[in-house]
Amino acid sequence: MIIVLIGYMASGKTSVGKKLAKKLNYKFIDLDDYIVEKENMSVTEVFKEKGEIYFRKQESIYLNKLLKSKKNRVLSVGGGTPCYSGNMDVILNSKNVKSIYLKASLNTLVEKLMRKKATRPLIAHIETETEMTEFIGKHLFERVQFYNQAEIQVSIDNKSKDDIVEDIILELF
Numbered sequence: 001m002i003i004v005l006i007g008y009m010a011s012g013k014t015s016v017g018k019k020l021a022k023k024l025n026y027k028f029i030d031l032d033d034y035i036v037e038k039e040n041m042s043v044t045e046v047f048k049e050k051g052e053i054y055f056r057k058q059e060s061i062y063l064n065k066l067l068k069s070k071k072n073r074v075l076s077v078g079g080g081t082p083c084y085s086g087n088m089d090v091i092l093n094s095k096n097v098k099s100i101y102l103k104a105s106l107n108t109l110v111e112k113l114m115r116k117k118a119t120r121p122l123i124a125h126i127e128t129e130t131e132m133t134e135f136i137g138k139h140l141f142e143r144v145q146f147y148n149q150a151e152i153q154v155s156i157d158n159k160s161k162d163d164i165v166e167d168i169i170l171e172l173f
């Protein structure tokens with residue numbers, strides 16, 4: 001089975017995904033890390049040197065490749081992955097794939113992303129909390145229609161990574 005974690009930036013897909021994979025003894029793959037390895041440059045450098053459209057094309061190519069695996073895996077995708085190139089339909093229509101939306105409140109995302117924006121080119125330039133709230137509020141409004149298609153939804157607000165892993169396991173099995 002491939003467990004695909006989706007959700008907005010900083011909702012915990014990468015870090016919770018790692019812990020979930022360890023708990024289940026599944027292989028862990030982070031789509032961003034996979035892209036960095038294949039492109040031999042950071043996400044920020046891909047955006048800067050090749051542009052977001054190139055990033056989205058590669059992101060979709062690599063997602064389709066990784067979803068063909070028959071092995072047990074946890075796959076953490078990027079916050080934008082479900083929102084482009086029909087990727088959410090690919091996730092939902094792939095055999096042996098379970099999609100999980102790590103749902104976070106706007107306040108939780110703003111608080112985390114004000115501290116963790118440097119490696120996220122879409123928001124690295126945002127300076128104030130007010131601007132971050134405005135940006136994420138609008139961005140989330142556009143994207144939630146994709147995230148809500150996930151088969152399973154787990155709230156992450158005020159929970160430790162381990163608590164979220166436990167909640168995911170309760171929903172899965």
Ligand SMILES: Nc1ncnc2c1ncn2[C@@H]1O[C@H](COP(=O)(O)OP(=O)(O)O)[C@@H](O)[C@H]1O
Pocket residue numbers: 007008009010011012013014015016076112116156159160161164
């Ligand atoms: N439940 C949590 N409690 C505390 N810190 C968290 C939690 N989930 C994620 N983090 C931290 O927040 C930051 C963003 O998490 P990350 O896994 O990179 O999110 P995503 O992959 O969804 O962008 C990381 O520094 C991570 O360690």
Ligand SMILES: O=C(O)C1=C[C@@H](OP(=O)(O)O)[C@@H](O)[C@H](O)C1
Pocket residue numbers: 007008009010013014032043077078079080081119120121122
């Ligand atoms: O939301 C997005 O469009 C993005 C989210 C990032 O992944 P994380 O959600 O792991 O930060 C990364 O794919 C890129 O910066 C674009």
Ligand SMILES: [Mg+2]
Pocket residue numbers: 013014015030032076077078
């Ligand atoms: Mg991530």
